[in-house]
Amino acid sequence: MRVIPAVKEMQAEVLNQKAQGKSIGFVPTMGFLHEGHLSLIKKAREENDLVVLSIFVNPLQFGPNEDFATYPRDFERDRALAESEGVDFLFYPSVEEMYPNPSSVTLVVQKRTDVLCGKSRPGHFDGVATVLAKLFQIVQPTRAYFGKKDAQQVAVVEGLITDLNFPVELVPVDIVREADGLAKSSRNVNLLPEDRKQAVVLHKSLQQAKKVMDEGERNPSTLISLIKEMITSESSGRIDYIELLSYPQLLPIERLEGKFIIALAVHFTNVRLIDNFILEIN
Numbered sequence: 709m710r711v712i713p714a715v716k717e718m719q720a721e722v723l724n725q726k727a728q729g730k731s732i733g734f735v736p737t738m739g740f741l742h743e744g745h746l747s748l749i750k751k752a753r754e755e756n757d758l759v760v761l762s763i764f765v766n767p768l769q770f771g772p773n774e775d776f777a778t779y780p781r782d783f784e785r786d787r788a789l790a791e792s793e794g795v796d797f798l799f800y801p802s803v804e805e806m807y808p809n810p811s812s813v814t815l816v817v818q819k820r821t822d823v824l825c826g827k828s829r830p831g832h833f834d835g836v837a838t839v840l841a842k843l844f845q846i847v848q849p850t851r852a853y854f855g856k857k858d859a860q861q862v863a864v865v866e867g868l869i870t871d872l873n874f875p876v877e878l879v880p881v882d883i884v885r886e887a888d889g890l891a892k893s894s895r896n897v898n899l900l901p902e903d904r905k906q907a908v909v910l911h912k913s914l915q916q917a918k919k920v921m922d923e924g925e926r927n928p929s930t931l932i933s934l935i936k937e938m939i940t941s942e943s944s945g946r947i948d949y950i951e952l953l954s955y956p957q958l959l960p961i962e963r964l965e966g967k968f969i970i971a972l973a974v975h976f977t978n979v980r981l982i983d984n985f986i987l988e989i990n
């Protein structure tokens with residue numbers, strides 16, 4: 709595995725590889741790797757000749773009061789994990805390398821951002837889209853792998869790839885969870901022990917909502933109320949949102965049918981956690 713900190717070097721390497729007819733699977737991350745990231749890498753490994761992993765904590769997608777400074781980082785551990793998963797190139801640029809000058813062009817995402825995390829994190833998806841547009845130009849992947857844990861991100865990336873005609877195939881990958889159901893996240897290490905215990909209610913409430921739906925409930929408000937009730941009674945977390953929307957359009961629905969997402973975000977003492985189920989009724 710080669711660690712590449714420079715944009716030009718990364719670009720030259722992929723151009724060279726693509727000239728030899730190699731397919732490139734790309735896994736963009738912010739590092740502090742866990743099983744969720746590794747499942748994306750494994751899938752990329754299966755489906756491509758070469759795997760490029762990027763680790764870059766992108767300041768553009770953090771709001772002024774968010775956790776950019778305290779976002780967990782451990783490059784040496786990440787490097788060892790990437791190597792053992794068979795990553796070929798680890799792209800690891802500095803902030804100065806990615807943004808050497810104040811940007812004269814950035815992207816603004818027009819749709820799918822006025823709901824869920826977009827509502828409480830203004831500008832977040834503009835930052836995500838801008839860094840991904842740059843990374844797609846730098847890595848020029850055949851396929852790019854994204855976790856459904858960040859389901860709104862998958863919806864936004866689908867729009868980015870379609871609208872700007874990036875010649876990249878988007879591959880969404882299922883959520884990887886801890887044994888008790890908590891979705892794996894780099895931020896979980898910042899949970900206080902009591903919050904960590906209570907955080908299982910996120911997944912548990914989604915499961916309960918699915919159960920009620922499987923038994924025939926078709927009213928979105930009923931499921932939202934049920935989830936809210938469970939989270940408030942079983943944790944001291946502060947609910948940011950619980951929403952049920954069509955997927956991937958992310959529009960309100962009045963009755964459960966077709967493909968939709970139930971998604972939630974809850975603030976604990978130091979960490980804001982998200983989770984979701986994407987479901988389908990035909």
Ligand code: AMP
Pocket residue numbers: 736737738739743744745747748853854855856857858881882883884885891892893894
């Ligand atoms: P991050 O480093 O948090 O930006 O995540 C990098 C990629 O890993 C994103 O596509 C995430 O959706 C994905 N990811 C993070 N956590 C999980 C998880 N628990 N299961 C599956 N994918 C995940």
